[in-house]
Amino acid sequence: MTDTIADGLVVSLAYVLKVDGEEVDRAERDDPFEYLHGADNIVPGLETALTGKRVGDTFKISVPPADGYGEYDEEEIEELSRSELPGAEKLEPGTVVQLEDEDGYVYMATVARVTPSTIVLDFNPPLAGKTLDYDVEVLAIRPATDDEIAHGHVHGSDYDDEYDDYDDEDYDDYEDDEDEE
Ligand code: ZN
Numbered sequence: 808m809t810d811t812i813a814d815g816l817v818v819s820l821a822y823v824l825k826v827d828g829e830e831v832d833r834a835e836r837d838d839p840f841e842y843l844h845g846a847d848n849i850v851p852g853l854e855t856a857l858t859g860k861r862v863g864d865t866f867k868i869s870v871p872p873a874d875g876y877g878e879y880d881e882e883e884i885e886e887l888s889r890s891e892l893p894g895a896e897k898l899e900p901g902t903v904v905q906l907e908d909e910d911g912y913v914y915m916a917t918v919a920r921v922t923p924s925t926i927v928l929d930f931n932p933p934l935a936g937k938t939l940d941y942d943v944e945v946l947a948i949r950p951a952t953d954d955e956i957a958h959g960h961v962h963g964s965d966y967d968d969e970y971d972d973y974d975d976e977d978y979d980d981y982e983d984d985e986d987e988e
Contacts, residue, residue, distance in 0.1 A: 811948075812858055813858065813859070816843075818841065818844050818947070819839040820839055821839055821943070821946055822943045823941070839946050843951055850876060852875055853870055853943075857943070871938055880931055883929065883931045888926075892926050903917050904917075915932075
């Protein structure tokens with residue numbers, strides 16, 4: 808039966824996410840957010856709260872940082888010289904940059920400060936250290952396909968092929984990297 812949320816099921820949600828009273832994200836009922844339950848697609852606090860919920864259920868939950876995007880870590884700040892960063896002249900506080908290390912791992916960072924000679928990058932997730940206030944409605948639940956289980960994410964009808972191919976390729980690369988270690 809797929810009438811209650813459990814691992815291996817694809818769940819459609821409408822939600823509003825507020826942080827410090829400000830809306831930062833939302834999914835509408837006519838364009839819901841879909842995720843694969845039990846695959847770490849969403850923050851742990853929200854996933855736990857959704858387990859056992861049914862279609863039509865609505866609830867509010869306040870997720871502390873530890874069960875959300877983690878505590879804010881002062882160590883995750885790095886100051887790089889401008890010469891180390893391609894395109895450094897275009898960066899300003901708040902710009903999100905992607906960095907790749909020599910092993911091909913990609914990191915996201917937010918520009919915290921710029922100085923005449925350096926760029927200060929913050930590698931914390933943007934919502935690290937924040938309490939996440941969710942207002943959620945469960946819209947639909949369905950079994951995941953074998954492919955979805957294997958990939959650990961949803962292959963919804965909303966995806967266009969190009970995006971899904973890119974996504975899967977990325978994920979496969981990641982898996983390959985892991986296998987080599
Ligand atoms: Zn996939």
